[in-house]
Amino acid sequence: MQKIPFNQDCWTGRVDSEDGEQGLRIYQVIRDYKNIKASSVQPKVFVGFCSEEGVERNKGRIGAKNSPDLIRKSLANLPLHFSTTDFIYDTGNIICDDKNLEAAREEQIHQIDKIIKKNHFPIVIGGGHETALGDFLALAKSYTNIGIINIDAHFDLRIPNPQSTSGTPFYEMAKYCEENKLNFNYIPIGIQELGNTKALFNRAENLSVNFIMADEVHLNLNKVLEDLKIVIQQFDVLYVSLDMDVFDAAYAPGVSATTVNGLTPFQVKYILKVLMNSNKVKIFDLVEYNSLYDVDNSTAKLSAQMIYEVLRC
């Protein structure tokens, strides 16, 4: 495991100084988290989790370990359309480069727990979906009544056999909840029938998972959004995970496992708006971007625009 500090080289872009404040782009409001002022109010903080170890263990296509910096680069040049009372911060990367996912995860939990305890908002850029477990466990150090929202084509409810992988994080969260006598409040959104086995659907039923199929989103987005607003009222806080393979392959070719019949950027954008507008989201992660299969950086761009929706709220 390695810890790489804030790198300004990821945060560069076009300069439109003739337009003053109206010409600002995201990279111009990014700062190193180590220089944050004590007066900052609920700032958003990037943490890169450079891991594809979980994908490899899950027999998937590797290529996600460089994603955090590539997504930062796509985000950097987006125009600033919201007012920031504060800067946006970046801590740098945690790198799993020795197959020891567990050691990288310990560091992840340690860093993110500190961010959450300061009431700052971590935005974690993965990495494969193994990123999710550390994010949840860090949040669970501060909160108990957590709604777990996973926008994903897959349940990721596999049982570790014996290791933790990109396919097991939500099962491991269920185990954590059982051991700590907590409800497992899991709401996956965008599930594909043909992306999950019968065994996984049965496990979801047995764990009373309140899942929303991709087809339900396609048939009636407004109903999904209204139902979501109601269901999240019962939770104190939300953990939101966005797996880029929830999108149709036409929008997101750059993932480990591509999806047919996947969601559109418009649908996911409005799901994120509902979640963020609840003011309950305490941590967000975006996972499974894989540049090796991307086409003209389109999936990196889509990843950046989804993070933008979280930043603007």
Ligand SMILES: N=CN[C@@H](CCC(=O)O)C(=O)O
């Ligand atoms: N991160 C999860 N991956 C999915 C899909 C695997 C695949 O289709 O290759 C899973 O394990 O179910």
Ligand SMILES: [Mn+2]
């Ligand atoms: Mn996933």
